[in-house]
Amino acid sequence: MRRAALQVRNAAEHPRALVIVLHGGAADGHGRAHRGRPAYLRMLPFLRRPPADATIWVLRYRYRGWNGGAADPVRDLAWALDEAARRHPGLPVILVGHSMGGRTALWGAGAPQVTAVCALAPWIEPGDPVEQLTGRTVLIAHGDRDRITDPHASRRYADAAARAGAHVTYHEVTGDGHGMLRRARHWHDLVRAFVTAQLATAARPRTA
Numbered sequence: 101m102r103r104a105a106l107q108v109r110n111a112a113e114h115p116r117a118l119v120i121v122l123h124g125g126a127a128d129g130h131g132r133a134h135r136g137r138p139a140y141l142r143m144l145p146f147l148r149r150p151p152a153d154a155t156i157w158v159l160r161y162r163y164r165g166w167n168g169g170a171a172d173p174v175r176d177l178a179w180a181l182d183e184a185a186r187r188h189p190g191l192p193v194i195l196v197g198h199s200m201g202g203r204t205a206l207w208g209a210g211a212p213q214v215t216a217v218c219a220l221a222p223w224i225e226p227g228d229p230v231e232q233l234t235g236r237t238v239l240i241a242h243g244d245r246d247r248i249t250d251p252h253a254s255r256r257y258a259d260a261a262a263r264a265g266a267h268v269t270y271h272e273v274t275g276d277g278h279g280m281l282r283r284a285r286h287w288h289d290l291v292r293a294f295v296t297a298q299l300a301t302a303a304r305p306r307t308a
Contacts, residue, residue: 102132104176105160106183110150116302117192117215118184119295121146121158122201124223125173129165137164143198145284146291153299155188166200166223173200177208185213192216192302194295199223199249199278202240206257209236216298218291221246221278224253233266239294240268241287243276 109121124139133140140160150156161176177195184193192215197205202222209217210232218239240258242251251272258270271290276282 102162104162104179106180107158109147109158110156112153112155115155115191116153116299117194118188119154119156119194119196120180122195122197122204124199124201126165128167130163133161133164135160146288151296151299154295173204174207177204181211194298196291209233218294221249222254223249224257228257230261230264233261234264236266237298238266238268239271241271241273241290243273245275245277248278
């Protein structure tokens with residue numbers, strides 16, 4: 101049976117939070133989500149210069165695709181969050197995802213240890229749930245030249261999440277598309293600032 105995989109990219113000695121990074125994928129597909137695929141590689145620059153007080157994991161899904169009602173990446177994230185609760189009980193979790201990974205992060209934010217979500221150019225469909233974001237801090241960022249996922253759908257989703265009680269910021273990245281390449285530094289700085297702000301408000305779990 102194929103399993104999802106976690107890669108530890110930074111193991112903080114005294115972490116304030118755990119950051120789980122979620123790569124993109126495809127609408128459908130049961131092929132393996134290889135680490136050499138662009139969707140996975142695209143997230144690696146976000147892992148450079150990690151904050152000293154954050155432990156960082158990268159989740160690699162079992163399959164490349166979302167796969168309709170199976171929502172396979174959400175199941176993989178649920179497994180990763182169970183692992184987080186087992187390995188780091190009481191530690192807040194921040195989810196950072198791009199494209200399908202952004203959708204996965206938004207859908208999986210209802211887990212009790214998740215405090216914040218950063219969704220980059222997320223894939224949003226009509227009817228995607230928002231109730232799980234109540235009380236969470238959410239950043240949704242989208243390039244205005246994206247032709248793969250819809251920035252207007254992201255803005256509508258952000259508005260709906262705010263009405264549901266999430267603390268939402270929508271950020272438009274002017275002049276960039278889905279690959280986050282033209283203004284790569286802006287995207288990286290945006291994520292780093294968001295994560296740093298969440299770390300500043302996170303209390304370290306008590307240790308025995």
